[in-house]
Amino acid sequence: MQNNIITTCAVCGTKLEVTELHCCRCDTTYKGHFKLDKFSYLTPEQKYFIEVFLKCRGNIKEVEKELNISYPTVRSKLDDVICSLGYDADGNEKKQINKREILELLDKGEITYEEAMKMMKGNSK
Incomplete structure (x- = not known):
């Protein structure tokens, strides 16, 4: 039986990261940090x-x-998919980022304290 990949943490809701890939034919395993595309995070209903x-x-x-x-209802479902892909209904890209991700960026030194505060208040960096 083949299972679909889960994309969000059942505990905190954060997007999961793929860290291992395996070939069943030749038994090769790849370890690293692999990103999933935006479509991977859509619900089965949105994909349908x-x-x-x-x-x-x-x-x-x-x-x-x-x-x-x-x-x-069609328009509503379409808008829902558009928003889930990181855009607003007008077609402009919007950065959806949670507080944990903002704190991780701050911890890595990728953003300043001021940028983190703006992002926490809903402004983009």
Whole structure:
């Protein structure tokens, strides 16, 4: 049985990092810090919506028919996916970062105290 990869910590909700990859055929193992793409963090429902949306070539009327949902629901689901990918509904990229990540950046010296405070208040660095 094959399991889907989990992407967030069940304890604190932080995004998980892949640290090991293994080839079942030749038994090679890679260890390191590997990033997952934005789409890996979407829920199964969001991935299904994207699949239907692409199959319908972005035609909202067709998505409505396929999923048997209303136009406002299609728009809402689309906005949800857009936000989950790190953008606002207007198409501008927004940096979604939690307080733990801000503190880690500060600890590594990648940002200043002032930048950390701005980010904690909702401003980007």
